Amino acid sequence: MPSQVLVLNGPNLNLLGTREPEIYGHETLSDIAALCEQAAASLGIAVDFRQSNSEAELVNWIQEARTSRAGIIINAGALTHTSVALLDALNASGLPVIEVHLSNIFRREEFRRHSYISLAARGVICGLGPQGYELALAAIARLIAKPRKRTASTQKATNKKTTNKKTTNKKTPAKGKRTS
Ligand code: CA2
Numbered sequence: 001m002p003s004q005v006l007v008l009n010g011p012n013l014n015l016l017g018t019r020e021p022e023i024y025g026h027e028t029l030s031d032i033a034a035l036c037e038q039a040a041a042s043l044g045i046a047v048d049f050r051q052s053n054s055e056a057e058l059v060n061w062i063q064e065a066r067t068s069r070a071g072i073i074i075n076a077g078a079l080t081h082t083s084v085a086l087l088d089a090l091n092a093s094g095l096p097v098i099e100v101h102l103s104n105i106f107r108r109e110e111f112r113r114h115s116y117i118s119l120a121a122r123g124v125i126c127g128l129g130p131q132g133y134e135l136a137l138a139a140i141a142r143l144i145a146k147p148r149k150r151t152a153s154t155q156k157a158t159n160k161k162t163t164n165k166k167t168t169n170k171k172t173p174a175k176g177k178r179t180s
Helices: 029-043 055-068 077-081 084-093 131-145 152-169
Strands: 004-009 046-051 071-075 097-101 123-126
Touching: 004 029, 004 055, 004 131, 029 046, 029 131, 055 084, 071 084, 071 131, 097 131, 123 131
Parallel strands: 004 046, 004 071, 071 097, 097 123
Antiparallel strands: none
């Protein structure tokens, strides 16, 4: 069975394609869902694409994903800038998370520049419209296939631990006994 990725969309994203096309484009959320299905199929993964206007429902879905999904892609809408509950749920999931925004949140109002979601995300894609979801899927497919790479510092810490273990495993000679 292919790995399944949860693609979550937050408040008001169900309105896509109906208003503010100069910011969010003309595609509807159903168009983006279809794009994701197509992209996922070509990457050999599956998507579970959802939208909710309720923060609680989004938190519940993230909690459920912990045991049944391989990763999460999230456009939390306006909750991006307010929700510690979503941040905590994402961190608790232990899953790789990619954050997506249709618009470039850094070219807009000041309050959109801060994201709680980013603190849980392995990567953030914004300003590329629906293509951002495709890119996020490609990125998460690689993260799923290849678990987290060790950085030079984590590798150094592991080496140190191994060396310490070897040293402490050495039998200490009993008092007064010679070892050679
Ligand atoms: O750019 C994005 O994807 C956002 O997550 C969209 C959110 C916004 O609050 C974030 O700052 C950036 C808003 C989604 C509302 O979408 C609408 C679409 C059409 C008409 C009205 C709202």
